[in-house]
Amino acid sequence: MGSRTQPGSVETPIFTDYEYNFPAIRGIQAGREFYVSMCPLRLIPKIFVFDEEELAPEVRAQRILNKGRLPALTRYILDNPDDYVFSALTASVDGDLRFEGAAPAGPGIRIGQIRIPMAARFLINDGQHRRAAIEVALRENPDLGDETIAVVFFHDSGLSRCQQMFADLNRHAVRPARSIGVLYDHRDDLAALTRLIALRSPVFKGQVEMEASTLSARSRRLFTLSAIHSGNQALLHNLKIDSTQAPALAQKFWEAIDATVPEWAMVRERTLPAPDVRREYLHSHSLALHALGRVGNTLLRESADPAHWLPYMGRLKKVDWARTNPEWDGRAILAGRVSKSHRNLSLTTNYLRLRLDLPLTPEEQQIEDAFRQRGDA
Known part of the structure; x- marks a missing residue:
């Protein structure tokens, strides 16, 4: 048959x-x-x-x-x-x-x-x-x-x-780096938004590693695409805004952050090498961008009107992003290395909220209390 x-x-x-x-x-x-x-x-x-x-x-x-x-x-x-x-x-x-x-x-x-x-x-x-x-x-x-x-x-x-x-x-199966996943993903609106900002925003243009999710010690890039994506994901999470507004809103937020971090501008102007900034400061790391996105999300939930949230951004100038700042020990840095664990992300977010005079959620307060009771603070 x-x-x-x-x-x-x-x-x-x-x-x-x-x-x-x-x-x-x-x-x-x-x-x-x-x-x-x-x-x-x-x-x-x-x-x-x-x-x-x-x-x-x-x-x-x-x-x-x-x-x-x-x-x-x-x-x-x-x-x-x-x-x-x-x-x-x-x-x-x-x-x-x-x-x-x-x-x-x-x-x-x-x-x-x-x-x-x-x-x-x-x-x-x-x-x-x-x-x-x-x-x-x-x-x-x-x-x-x-x-x-x-x-x-x-x-x-x-x-x-x-x-x-x-x-x-x-x-020999190797999961592709998250950055290249974001770069090549044309189904996801957030990935498209992140690519747009990375390629066009004056804050990030020319400063983003588009393929790898980690930067070599000598890389001239300041950020990875995956780190910016994490920040955007946290920033725009469950916001009730029109999708057409999201790119402009996200770009305005990162421009406001940029105004409080002079080292980013110095790298763009080539007066300070990117490797030195990454080695000596926390603000270009994925942990920091993710935490900043979380804080921004809280502000934007109250109101997406820049007149509401922009004044808070100026308070970030009080943050000492230097790794030598002892307040980062146990909070963002463990054994001399930046830690991206859920606990350290929460503790870093808490630190930024407190600097901006924002209240902590009950869960965040619990994590903060445990951190202080252990004598880490």
């Missing part, structure tokens, strides 16, 4: 004498054959069943599914039905796997179909969260079922080999 397709439809695997029949391309890696096929999304949850959650790690070939990741992945598919991108799944087949080339020689020998008994077991080596997200998304939008995803099939050579495949596939 062969494949059955209708004109204009996507060829899909069908049951053939109790077999799956996948159109495929054959390749070789490390002397082993593997096969690449296109599988309709509606079949992914049916043939790739994840049932190893109760097994001990040493007898599993995958990590436990992190269900906390699924909502974001699922929303990504559902919110971008015309523009989502998923990389291939990688799977091992525990059972007979036969390839039939379209021709006995020439290019056709690598193109054909693989036949897999329905009793075979499919194990995902890479892509279990994509598989689970596809299953959830299909419940809400069944029309996605006719779309396809690439699947790379290997023959299952035992538990040890499958575990090694998982280790190898994840060994």
Whole structure:
């Protein structure tokens, strides 16, 4: 029995004498054959069943599914039905796997179909969260079922080999720097706003590292794009303003901060090297921008009118941003290094609020009291 397709439809695997029949391309890696096929999304949850959650790690070939990741992945598919991108799944087949080339020689020998008994077991080596997200998304939008995803099939050579495949596939995986994620994200309005400010604002123009999220000791940049993004995220969080107003409001806020930090202007004027500023002061670090954004958010929640919040900005001139300021010890600096932990972010925010004569929230007051009781203050 062969494949059955209708004109204009996507060829899909069908049951053939109790077999799956996948159109495929054959390749070789490390002397082993593997096969690449296109599988309709509606079949992914049916043939790739994840049932190893109760097994001990040493007898599993995958990590436990992190269900906390699924909502974001699922929303990504559902919110971008015309523009989502998923990389291939990688799977091992525990059972007979036969390839039939379209021709006995020439290019056709690598193109054909693989036949897999329905009793075979499919194990995902890479892509279990994509598989689970596809299953959830299909419940809400069944029309996605006719779309396809690439699947790379290997023959299952035992538990040890499958575990090694998982280790190898994840060994060199490196999460991209947050800055380049912001730079390349064209779906997120806040990322677009941050790029706009970084490229056009007189405060940041020419002073932002757009790709890396950390700056080398000799970098001539003063800020990272990810640090500005954190500041903007805190600044604009849950503000009831028109989205078209946000870029101008954020730019005005950072210009007001800039007016209180003479070292930023000195770097732009090239009278003070950026590495010296980063080494001797805190105000260009991600921790400081994030804390400043939090303080700004409090003011803007009361009123976005500059006549309300601009007078507070002048009080920041009282802040001693020098690392040698002993008030930063334990609050923003631990063991001589700037700490970006949640506690240190809260303590740094508290310090700025108090300098601006702003009240602390009950949670912030609790953190502040604990800090002072320990004798850190």
